[in-house]
Amino acid sequence: MYSGGSGxxxxxxxxxxxxxxxADAVQFxxxxxxxxxxTCAVKQKGxxxxxxxxxxxxxxxxxxxMDASVNEGLRAFMLGVYNKMALGLLLTAGLAYAFGALxxxxxxxxxxxxxxxxxxxxxxxxxxxxxxxxxxNPSPLAANLVYWSVVSLIGxxxxxxxxxxxxxxxxxxxVSKAFLTTAIxxxxxxxxxxxxxxxxxxxxTFLIMGVIGIIVASILNMFIFQSSxxxxxxxxVGLLLFAGLTAFDTQRLKNMYFQLVGDSRAMxxxxxxGALSLYLDFVNMFQFLLAIMSGRD
Numbered sequence: 001m002y003s004g005g006s007g008x009x010x011x012x013x014x015x016x017x018x019x020x021x022x023a024d025a026v027q028f029x030x031x032x033x034x035x036x037x038x039t040c041a042v043k044q045k046g047x048x049x050x051x052x053x054x055x056x057x058x059x060x061x062x063x064x065x066m067d068a069s070v071n072e073g074l075r076a077f078m079l080g081v082y083n084k085m086a087l088g089l090l091l092t093a094g095l096a097y098a099f100g101a102l103x104x105x106x107x108x109x110x111x112x113x114x115x116x117x118x119x120x121x122x123x124x125x126x127x128x129x130x131x132x133x134x135x136x137n138p139s140p141l142a143a144n145l146v147y148w149s150v151v152s153l154i155g156x157x158x159x160x161x162x163x164x165x166x167x168x169x170x171x172x173x174x175v176s177k178a179f180l181t182t183a184i185x186x187x188x189x190x191x192x193x194x195x196x197x198x199x200x201x202x203x204x205t206f207l208i209m210g211v212i213g214i215i216v217a218s219i220l221n222m223f224i225f226q227s228s229x230x231x232x233x234x235x236x237v238g239l240l241l242f243a244g245l246t247a248f249d250t251q252r253l254k255n256m257y258f259q260l261v262g263d264s265r266a267m268x269x270x271x272x273x274g275a276l277s278l279y280l281d282f283v284n285m286f287q288f289l290l291a292i293m294s295g296r297d
Contacts, residue, residue: 077257077267078194084275088151089282095155100162112160120157124150140268147272154283161290178290185289186282189243193250200251207248210241232292239288246281249274 099108110116131138131146138146165171193200214234221230253274260266 073261074254074257077271078253080271081253081274081278084147084271085279085282088147088275088279091148091151092155092158092283095152096158096162099156099159100164101166105163108159108163111156112163117157120153124153124157127153138269140265140272143269143272147276150276151279158283161287165294174294175290178286178293181293182282182286182289185243186246186285189246190250190278193247194254196247196251200248201255203244203248204252207241207244210237211245214238214241232295235288235291239285239292242281242284242288246278246285249277249281253277 099111111120127146127149131142135142135146161175162172165175214237217230217234221227221234253270256270256274257267260270
């Protein structure tokens with residue numbers, strides 16, 4: 001994550017987009033749209049909507065019927081989610097590096113600043129909002145179009161991170177350390193969400209309200225306060241929130257599997273939106289951690 005003051009100043013050569021606010025907003029609206037899609041998917045089978053399922057579900061129920069740790073179907077489902085998420089991260093990294101380090105500087109500044117930069121920043125949010133309202137019963141193809149569009153646009157937008165840090169001493173080393181640390185933390189948190197017997201659904205409202213708070217604080221700091229201290233506080237709180245969301249989303253996907261098993265169409269949609277959910281958790285954790293490690297405002 002990077003943001004110079006409120007305007008996102010990259011260095012002396014120009015301005016970089018404020019991806020902090022973008023990533024927070026995208027994640028928030030993704031949570032809402034993803035829940036909406038999952039609810040539509042489970043209604044196809046005539047079962048409870050996800051919010052009701054979260055309240056009623058306890059890990060013990062699943063354990064009574066089968067051992068989830070050895071269930072091949074569940075493992076295949078989660079593996080599909082992780083594989084798609086990994087491909088999304090790979091594409092994001094490739095696009096970020098290409099637009100931040102390989103293309104001419106004039107092209108980078110043109111694409112990532114000004115009106116075009118704003119379009120690239122907010123296009124993922126627009127796609128998620130439109131898909132949540134327009135696709136009441138999304139097909140696997142439509143879900144994939146949403147996923148790869150969002151991932152690609154975020155990848156282009158994150159080219160600003162590469163652009164900024166590639167021009168600083170040890171800048172890319174900081175990025176590499178932040179990515180590796182995020183990967184290790186994400187793996188541990190997701191493993192916890194997958195294996196824990198504790199029902200994490202009760203934390204959902206708290207986490208979502210926390211993300212809303214982060215969005216509001218980011219907007220205020222971006223345009224009004226412009227405080228480096230507030231930016232650091234937002235980064236620390238945001239990191240903790242998305243760490244919690246990683247475990248929460250993992251368990252929710254695991255629970256979702258038992259509701260959708262046998263419906264291949266709904267399972268395919270859940271795999272894609274599940275990958276998007278975890279992908280955005282990872283990206284936000286990475287950006288917040290990068291801000292903390294670099295000490296940049």
